[in-house]
Amino acid sequence: MHRPMTTETFKLGYNDIHDDVVRSIVKTGPKYYIALATAGGVTLLCFFFPWSYQLYYGIGAAGMNHPGVWGTYLASFIFWIGLSHSGTLLSCVLHLTNSSWRKAMYRSAEAMTLFSLVVAATYVMVHVGRPWFIHWAVPYPNQMELWPNFRSPLLFDVMAIATYITGSTIFIYMGSIPDFAAVRDRTSGWRNTMYTLLSLGWRGTDKEWHRLHWAYTFLAVLIIPLAVSVHSIVSWDFAMSIVPSLHQTIFAPYFVVGAIYSGTAGIVTVMFVLRKTMGFEQYITKLHFDNLGKLLLVLSLIWTYINGVELFTAWYSGTSEEYEALGYKLFGYYAWLYWEMILFCAVAPMLMFSTRFRTSFVPMLILSIAINIGMYTERFLIVATSLSRQYLPDAWGTYVPSPVEISIMVGSFALFTTLFLIFVKIFPSVSMYEVKETMATPKMEPAAPAAGSPA
Amino acid sequence: MTSNVIGLFHDPESALTAAGQLKGAGFESLEIMSPVPIHGVEEVLGKKKSVIKNFTFMGALIGGISGFALAAGTAIAWPHPVGGRPIITMPPFLIITYELTILFGILATVLGFFISSRLPAFRNRVYVPESAVDKFVVTAPCDDAEHFKRAEAILNDAGAEQVREIGESDL
Numbered sequence A: 001m002h003r004p005m006t007t008e009t010f011k012l013g014y015n016d017i018h019d020d021v022v023r024s025i026v027k028t029g030p031k032y033y034i035a036l037a038t039a040g041g042v043t044l045l046c047f048f049f050p051w052s053y054q055l056y057y058g059i060g061a062a063g064m065n066h067p068g069v070w071g072t073y074l075a076s077f078i079f080w081i082g083l084s085h086s087g088t089l090l091s092c093v094l095h096l097t098n099s100s101w102r103k104a105m106y107r108s109a110e111a112m113t114l115f116s117l118v119v120a121a122t123y124v125m126v127h128v129g130r131p132w133f134i135h136w137a138v139p140y141p142n143q144m145e146l147w148p149n150f151r152s153p154l155l156f157d158v159m160a161i162a163t164y165i166t167g168s169t170i171f172i173y174m175g176s177i178p179d180f181a182a183v184r185d186r187t188s189g190w191r192n193t194m195y196t197l198l199s200l201g202w203r204g205t206d207k208e209w210h211r212l213h214w215a216y217t218f219l220a221v222l223i224i225p226l227a228v229s230v231h232s233i234v235s236w237d238f239a240m241s242i243v244p245s246l247h248q249t250i251f252a253p254y255f256v257v258g259a260i261y262s263g264t265a266g267i268v269t270v271m272f273v274l275r276k277t278m279g280f281e282q283y284i285t286k287l288h289f290d291n292l293g294k295l296l297l298v299l300s301l302i303w304t305y306i307n308g309v310e311l312f313t314a315w316y317s318g319t320s321e322e323y324e325a326l327g328y329k330l331f332g333y334y335a336w337l338y339w340e341m342i343l344f345c346a347v348a349p350m351l352m353f354s355t356r357f358r359t360s361f362v363p364m365l366i367l368s369i370a371i372n373i374g375m376y377t378e379r380f381l382i383v384a385t386s387l388s389r390q391y392l393p394d395a396w397g398t399y400v401p402s403p404v405e406i407s408i409m410v411g412s413f414a415l416f417t418t419l420f421l422i423f424v425k426i427f428p429s430v431s432m433y434e435v436k437e438t439m440a441t442p443k444m445e446p447a448a449p450a451a452g453s454p455a
Numbered sequence B: 001m002t003s004n005v006i007g008l009f010h011d012p013e014s015a016l017t018a019a020g021q022l023k024g025a026g027f028e029s030l031e032i033m034s035p036v037p038i039h040g041v042e043e044v045l046g047k048k049k050s051v052i053k054n055f056t057f058m059g060a061l062i063g064g065i066s067g068f069a070l071a072a073g074t075a076i077a078w079p080h081p082v083g084g085r086p087i088i089t090m091p092p093f094l095i096i097t098y099e100l101t102i103l104f105g106i107l108a109t110v111l112g113f114f115i116s117s118r119l120p121a122f123r124n125r126v127y128v129p130e131s132a133v134d135k136f137v138v139t140a141p142c143d144d145a146e147h148f149k150r151a152e153a154i155l156n157d158a159g160a161e162q163v164r165e166i167g168e169s170d171l
Helices: A014-026 A030-057 A072-096 A100-104 A106-128 A131-137 A153-184 A189-199 A206-239 A251-278 A286-317 A320-331 A335-353 A361-388 A403-424 A432-438 B012-024 B041-045 B052-077 B090-116 B145-157
Strands: B003-009 B031-033 B136-142 B162-167
Touching (some): A030 A403, A072 A106, A072 A153, A072 A206, A072 A251, A100 A106, A100 A286, A100 A432, A106 A153, A106 A251, A106 A403, A131 A153, A153 A189, A153 A206, A153 A432, A206 A251, A206 B031, A206 B041, A206 B052, A206 B090, A251 A286, A251 A361, A251 A403, A286 A335, A286 A361, A320 A335, A320 A361, B012 B031, B012 B041, B012 B136, B012 B145, B052 B090, B136 B145, B145 B162
Antiparallel strands (some): B003 B136, B003 B162, B031 B136
16 A cells, blocks of 8 residues: 555655645636636537527527437537546546555546536536426426336436436545645635535544545445446437337447546546646656556457447348448448547557557547547447438438537537636645555654644 | 643654553543554554444445335336336336435445544544644543643653643633
């Protein structure tokens, strides 16, 4: 447990990490405000403005029509749910397997989970068209005798995603309590009040550490199967229909692997940005990129395999409608998107066989963004290609997103960025106590002056 | 007069030694505050048992039962026969059961954590801010001045950097 992560962190003392993390919260430069204002502005302009227009005008403002009744709204929803899959899931698995390299990066990875989920939930609101009736999906006694159908995958979705948001919020909060307490002692004014409330009076006694350890472990054990179930259930939204190329048993593992794949790529992107902008070069190192790269490589191979299985199953089915759907996917209207996806998600990741590539920051950043573009395409294709070629030719057609849909898609990235920018100023974005754990414990030395002011 | 003796240490090993000696000398309700979880506390201060697992288990059990009851109850109250299939359909209802098992399990774990670790704290308690940064702190309540002197001597012998007194009124 006390093994140093790298030689770089080995040289740091407990005090240094404390100072670095508190500085990242308290000291805010003009660049941060510019970034926040830009992200917030783009969110308003590209996300909330078109959405308001759609609410006023009606769902016809989006380009969805028969047969393409699902469009980028649903594709983006799957994408964001998928992106949320790596943070908390990876953090739980690495916590249970005692991987100490997790510790410098898991807090931001979990934040990514949380905010992707928030964006995904907002997408549901956009997608349903009349969000003021969204509470109809919740089972509660009412005078209309309106009660949800528990056999519908859409209701499984409501249950799973509500549980997942609750679980991820609690998980990131529980892990942050000791750090809130540490920041509390260093801040003043409204920040002090906020951290006093958030830390709940944490003192770091032996008993509190013991309880936190067990509660955290139990939560990790509960959240792993939950995360797997969430994207399986999202896949059943499609797989339980009888649309050719959607009605496949491989869909649940396909979605889960795709989700973890795009989530891990997302972590690489976020780690790169945090490292550069927050001055965490000493904590997020080549080691992290190397390990994440290996993970990405494995996931890319599994993902490629499952894509192969999907094609094989369609061919092996021997039915004309599956043949038609298969041919349309590979050579039809959307084929260029399909081959772009294969290039970004199956071919380009092969570069990560090279250690030199995995430990280079900028190439990893570019690859991680490419993977996520490919994964977004994958989700779009699942929706668009299958609905365009269902059974009889008179039901065929194509779907192209409308400007409102494209704008909301762009705006959702800005929404995510805005939330993340707010997060880094409230949460200690590197887990202080766990990075301290990976460092050598202090030995008897001449006493350093006591740090921190009395609360 | 009741006061608390506070010993600040630079490293976890000496803090543990000091805690062991204090315990040996008859001091009770010892606490060790540290910036990171210390390994080996249980050997010195006795085994800890947490009730959290009971909360998790009961929460998950209640969640599972209520999840199934919700779906099955709905199906019985509003029967929707589909081609002679059973009214209580196991596969989809087990998914609802599964999700609610986890949801209630998570909520009960949090409740168990709060109850067993006495958080959130509403009154002031003995606290040393340095313990959140890089100091390992041993505290024990003392009944009188003579008691305090004994504790102070033990802490100093174990290599404490600093020994402080925090009375009831200082909290």
